[in-house]
Amino acid sequence: MTVPDPDPAGWQPFDDPGFITLVGPVLMREEGGLPAFAFRAEPKHANLIGVVQGGMMMTFADRALGICAMRAADGANCVTVQFEMQFVSAGRIGEMITMTPEVVRRTGSLVFMRGDARCGARIVATATGVWKILRRRPDGA
DSSP states (O other): OOOOOOOTTSOEEOOOOSTHHHHOOOEEEEETTEEEEEEEOOGGGBOTTSBBOHHHHHHHHHHHHHHHHHHHTTTOOEEEEEEEEEEOSOOBTTOEEEEOOEEEEEOSSEEEEEEEEEETTEEEEEEEEEEEEOOOOTTOO
């Protein structure tokens, strides 16, 4: 994975080992105390007609919303239990796709999230989902 130089707009590579290393890098910055995420659409993100593959958009949104769900859960691990995405406009190769997730509601065991994937002012996709807050068992497992 190649890591771009830090962007003058404050974007920094987000250290995210595992699957994201195959499709990233994903960038992050704080915006008014909230984390925002981005990726630059590269040729490896293209679908058969040359625009950003829907699976890449879903992976990006799931990770951005999931990271924010864990923050909302005071750092507890969370897992996606429901995720939905609507594709509104095509993301083009070379564009910077961004998302600033929003916590809709947190209960004792769930975090409800939403976010818009954008290229500038243009909405590319919208996502909603529910994350389960994991609790450690008394035996530590």
